[in-house]
Amino acid sequence: MAENWALVRRRNALRKRATLLQAIRLFFIDHDYLEAETPHRIPAPAPEFYIDAIPSGDWFLHTSPELCMKRLLAAGYEKIFQICRCWRAGERGSLHIPEFTLLEWYRSDSDYRDLMVECEALIQSVAAHSGMGESVPFHGRAINLSSPWERISVGEAFDRFARFSMKGALDRNLFDELMVKEIEPRLGMERPTFIYDYPAERGALARLKKEDPTLAERFELYIGGLELANAFSELTDPDEQRKRFSSEEARRRS
Known part of the structure; x- marks a missing residue:
């Protein structure tokens, strides 16, 4: 077999990937999570302004298993995780492709600060196992x-x-541009960084x-300037969620 064949050269990377996936599953199993598998084809995606479904x-x-997994959460499954393909x-x-593997997990009766702690423990456990x-x-x-x-707030990161400032960036419609060009490349360069309160x-x-209420209980995790995780305290008010979905749909149509 030709050693210059791309698939042959990737053997070590595939072995490392398999080890990482095994370590992730072991972490969640050890923490009493149930592994779920939800449909990849769904009737309608969540109306998010910056994400387009195929x-x-x-x-x-699906762009993520979020909607289906939240149905499980609402049905009483308190701790669930899934590793799946998304589109x-x-x-x-250089950092994104249309099809990729995503880890998604949920636990009831917790907020974004609890998830920061768990995210830190997960990556440390996977690194040790690997x-x-x-x-x-x-x-x-x-x-x-x-x-x-x-741990730094989004407002602090802009300052x-x-x-x-964060408000100045929002007023000038520069929030996303400044995040990508001026803030993200400086996050997590010495140790991982949680940026929170979006x-x-x-x-x-x-x-x-x-x-x-001008801020959302959301965080992202950066290591070496790369976003590795995005999480938030779940919105559980159906009327407020319907209002936000309508707002996102209006933004997409505008």
């Missing part, structure tokens, strides 16, 4: 995985790294903060 006949390939239209670049220990090499630097991981309009499915 049609499959009269239905769609999103128009996402191709023989990486507390230091992960990435693009010529070592990322320290030992606790505590950095620290961007040329406008503007309410950037958390369509997230619960708003009681003390400040």
